[in-house]
Amino acid sequence: MRLSCMMLAFFYGATVVSAAEPYEAFLQAHCIRCHGPEMVERNLRIDQLSRDFKSGVDGHLWAEIVERINAGEMPPEDEPQPSENEIAAVIAQLDTRIREGRAARMAARSPVAHYRLSRQEYQNTVYDLLGVRYDPAQPGELNADPLWHGFERIGSQLSLSPSHVERYYRASEIVLSRAFPEQPVESQTIHKSAAEIRYDGGKRQQEYLDRFGIKRPLRALIFPGRELQALRPHWFSTGASKSGLYRARLQISGVRPPGGQTPHLRIGKRTGEGTNEGLIELDILAPEDKPEIIEFEVFLEMPTSLDFNVVVTDIISRDKGAHHRNILGGSDYVFTHTSETTLLNPTGPKLFDEDGNGIFSFVLLDWIEWEGPIESEAEQATRTGVLPSADASVEVITQHLNQFAKRAWRRPVSNDELLPYIKAYEEELAAGEDMASAYQIALLGVLNSRNFTYLVEGDTQSRERLNDWELASRLSYFLWSSMPDQALFDAAAAGKLTDGELANQVDRMLSDPKIDRFVNDFPRQWLQLHRVGMFPPDGNLYPEYDVWLEASMREEVKQYFREVFSSNLSIDSFITSDWTMANSRLCEFYGLPAPKASGPQKVALRPEDHRGGLLTMGAILGLTSDGTRHRPVHRGVWISEAIFGKTPPPPPANVDPIEPNPPDSPKATIRHKIKAHTQNASCAACHRNIDPLGLAFDQFDAIGQWRTHERVEKGTGDDPPVDPSGEMPDGRGFADAEQFKQLLLEDRDQFLHALIEHLCSYGLRRVLTVDDREDIGAIVEEAKRHNYQLKDIVRAVALSDIMKKR
Template sequence: MKGRMNTFAHDVHASEGRWISSLASRGFDGVHVKLVERVTVRFLLVVIASASVSMSALASATEPFEAFLEKHCVGCHGSQEEEGDLRIDRLSRDFKAGLDSHHWAEALDKVNSGEMPPKDQPQPTQDEIAAFVTSLDARLKDGRAARMAARPAVAHYRLSRKEYQNTVYDLLGVRYDPFMPGELNEDTLWRGFERIGSELSLSPSHVDRYYRAADIVLDRAFSATSADARIVRKTAAELRYGGGKIQQETLDRFGIKRPLRFLLFPGRVQNALSSNWFGKTGPEHSGLYRMRLQASGIRPPGGQPAHLSIGTRTGEETVDGLIEFDITAPEDGPQVYEFEVFLEMPTTLHFCVVATDGVDRRGGAAFRNAIASRSYIFTHSSETILLNPNAPQMFDDKGNGIFSTVLLDWIEWEGPLQTEAERSRREGVLPPDDAADEVVPEHLRRFAERAWRRPVMMDELEHYLQSFRVEREAGETAAEAFRIAMQGVLTSRNFVYLVEGDPEPRERLTDWELASRLSYFLWSSMPDDGLFTAAISGQLIGAGLGTEVDRMLTDDRIERFIDDFSRQWLQLHRVGMFPPDKQLYPGYDDWLEASMRAEPVEYFREMFATNQPIDGFLRSDWTMANARLCDFYGLPEPTHSGFQRVSLTPDDHRGGLLTMGAVLGLTSDGTRHRPVHRGVWVSEAIFNKTPPPPPANVDPIEPNPPQSPKATVRQKLAAHAQNASCAACHRGIDPLGFAFDQYDAIGQWRTHERVAAGTGDDPSVDASGVMPDGRPFTDSVEFKRLLLEDRDKVARAFIEHLCTYALRRVLTVDDQDDLHAIENEAKKNDYRIRDIVRAVALSELMRKR
């Protein structure tokens, strides 16, 4: 009976694979096909496994394997108790089906590491542990070949929005922003990763937006209207004083030789760009623009540097910043600042000086209107004779600013910018206007091969060529008809998806598939000509792979990997998810939040560029900071604007990722720190272990009663963790978060926890704890030291995160041998970051389907 059911399930699985492959082998043909989930097969496997569990368990009840489970595991994970939502007695013993392999792998890891059984339970002997671990490991490995053979024949991984953006740029030299409202749908996240294939489905709303995106991309690539770059320069006199003729006469009358300057102050937005400065603009003028301005800043004594935001206006005092930077240049030493930004034309941008010092601006409309009036002339803080004595004061009698302000001399915009390299990507794509129709197929094939990232057979293009012929017969020009065919190529599943595999089962990737996997791993985009050439010649499956990987690691496009991987690995999308309470944290502002979010990325960039050992993620005597972060952390102000390497001392209470404001803030709720969430983050990001979800209907931690003694969050958690259903998980999570109790909800150092209600003084912070394996620590410094003792585990987890990102899927127990090989290779080079990335790129795991 069982054999017949397994044979039937295998036949259904094979038939389904052929059906899916048949669907996937065609283009969308105007109607995009959503990949069908294999619900039927999985249901059958569940039925089969369920039927076999009791029989298998009975047959092997006397085996040492089952005896160990009965003696040491079922008591907490059986019918009487179900800690962590895990029932050992219900796990499938059919290791070839592998339905519960991940649970068995987790059990193997916990027993092998000594985490299970818990310390308060009877402990097995070393011989019993060795026998159990050996037996379970053998069972998992025995089923591996069957599980690998059962994988679907064709694997599809949809491009994320960021990857789509990079790909159309590298394909056609066109800038397109898929994050704009109304463009591509938001990517579904899995533990911060936005490129996991099983999460990125395709719905009808996606299809419509892909057609729209393809239209925009082709419009910009082959615009009928020329949009040559222009330079527009506006001086302070033009921006602020309508040319400044009257104001200049005033300066001449007083004998003042300094030029007019534009005083930008908090509380009012000012015009920074109008589309009409470039004449009549339309969508064809959208693209990359370079902004240059000369400015300096005035800051109050002890205050923060002036911060300028340039973007679209969102309110009377705010803008949605496209360009953000601190202005540290002094009044008498203005500096030229330069940025490049993508602009959708037509558009209007505004300046906004962000109020970060909390000083009363004596605000309101009267204040803003008085300072903005053209009768308020400004050249220099020392020229008080020009200042209207009836207007609100901007400076004290010594010329010190009362709050941070920006002094603007001029601003210049240039664009839309296009490089020769960008234009070259479009050369020869369109057939000549007078080309015969028989020339078109070859042009389309060349374009499709680059877009689909593989060789293309002419019969695959027949549908798109038919569209070309229909358009030509309807009277369209060859160029317009060809654009319809190109749109089909760009909306095909071959472009939108990375396709790995074919109907014939095979273990390894082809050269072309490997080229794409490498390029989307290290560049978040399509292969370049070098990778295409290596794939054509067969060099990737051999000695040429190392040469190509080394080239890719030194290419400028590696910056995409640095930005994308660090952001996803560390779950930085959560920074600012719960905005801090302004009453509790008045110094927190948007620029601080943006700076916090950038710090881990810049830190990873420096670690990668200098090939530092992985220890730096845990502890270091430096960080990457800008002026805003230096002010927040109490560090010496940097020598120039932007992020730079800053030295740390023990008194700074920083160093490594774990004590960065972003990490400490993303695990808080806006009012208080959350040790449990911090512990979960450490478990996931540093050890790649996701704790089980909390039981349903767990009571939240209540605010401190007004008549009770003030209690810390930790003290309240201790009472909560006494609950039997919660205690097991909290033992492994809480210590990882308690280590950082000396940092509040936004990452500020403290010695006492501020408790709003209750009697007595604010309680002292207790950052001590005991690691799950029994090692004690007193604070975050000792906790980091213990993590360094576990550097092999930390390195292994980092490798697993890299492989999840590179393979675009969740790792399984079947990947363990390959992961171990990567780990051994990385250890030879002292776990240096760039070397680890290289080891992953060159690994056997990267070459397998």
């Protein structure tokens, strides 16, 4: 039985502290042969690792060596095995040396640490600070955030360049102009009928209907390939002051052909061919004679124009849509109801077959209404009192600016810190500006200070722990991706966060609607969902794949995480479950019964559906593909990182890529081809731990479809059957993905440990080190006491000791 490092250090500590040679002798006898000058497995040279444990240069590698020796992975089974006493001694020796360096490394840290806000955090912060909506991801706005294993908030990655400074300044100007416009912004409501949208008013078409005695109103027919404007720039008065939140209502229905897809409507911006940049995605389930009224809200940068576009990929729609486009798009094609198309358009192309069924999916629009920009009372109240009165003295101006800076900088502010901004205010007044304009220059300075764009932790003297104000910000940016609210500020000002009030504040934050930001952001970063669609699937190989399916796959992951979190389910649900969250499009793709309502619904799964948990979701299976084929090695690396929290080393530079199957050779699976890597000694050590993790899902192709045979484009013979069997690194075997997932459940403690590390990296905004192992272990034990339930795990992280440390 392997003893834990902590127990070994306790029993052997007095002996090993004074011994310098035992671990060197062990390494020479059992490790250097595979990790030394003669052989370098996994690019690790143990003989070249730094022995200066206080510097911590190679501390993470030494920690991994301790872990692998303790787990029995080093030395491998085919090498001479050390005794239990030898293992105990070397682990204790190395573990003690690592611990000895911890205090020295802490003392060596800089007194102050700066963590720049990500784009998403900047957006949330200016909204919570001033009630202003601003989209930093728009072209020309804030720079994209560099990623570290999917995380976009790691401080060491978020540098500040001259281009950042310029764009931050412009962003703060936009934010202040929207918060304090020169003229009051009035909301407008615009109602457009189908006749106005489709027929430019429809006067001539209505005369045609009257002549035939048709009483039904004109409707806009939207079919694949046909774009119809949903919002035109001149409907609202132009100008940036009109940018904001808009509410839309539309009456709509759809027609679905037998065996075809549910009609789907995208409302978005024109990007060349079609409206690929979707702002709103809607599955239309209402039948023609029972249209539904759909309402949604969307942020719009004005002036702008939006289009309707029907998105489907079934073969009928793809063939017929382009053929009908010109004729059906003309003003002479009048539409009111499917039962009247023959009468009204005897020479037009057929929309329906002899049985009255639609020949492709299309959408029927009756009217649309836009209202905006709209603001809630809470948003308006956010900036109440920010501007002083027009006759305010410099003292009053300073007081107002101090209160604003205190919230913006998330800490107490001295008036001396504000002197440069007050001076700028006075200079603007002297130059002839009115008070409001001059004061906004001071506000502009506050928003461009590093105290706003950075989370600042520490001061002139080194200290180990955060103060209450810093802890308030760390908690709020962990759970809300934004600044603290007033209740959290008040608790920090009273010095209560380091006392018993912390648990009450965390519970309140977990119940606040702003927790949706965590629910949306953390799984996206943890699971590296930015990679979904990075390599668009080949349309010839996967004609059933479209942008709506891709968006539906992403939404499944997000809504699934939301359900596990809000219901406080066990993290076992991430590995396997008998349910998922799917909309109509995804149900069609998975072969599940269609939901009765639009949007993601909780759908029951059967064993024959081959789904359940994160690992068999289309988004997860697709993000590790290259657009033409699945990549089991990449799938294995993803599982190693996301589920086990271990990043394999990069492959050697001279590894040959997997070549396409030769036309004159028997068709071979990718599994067969990657076996060649296991024959290479420098590759075998990693591949034996990676490949089985990915090969377990070989019954899913590049877009996550279930299959029994691998499609091989070239070669002789039939497509070969897939083989999802394999062995875990510890020798346990599995026959397929389901058995593999059951083995993962047996390893739930490893998964729990990895998930907590991901949560801590997200919350602490840094990469974890060997110095964090004890704190992580304490959170793991707390989570296990709460039966591995997700919300309780997040709560344990928020309340943990590591969250209170600098």
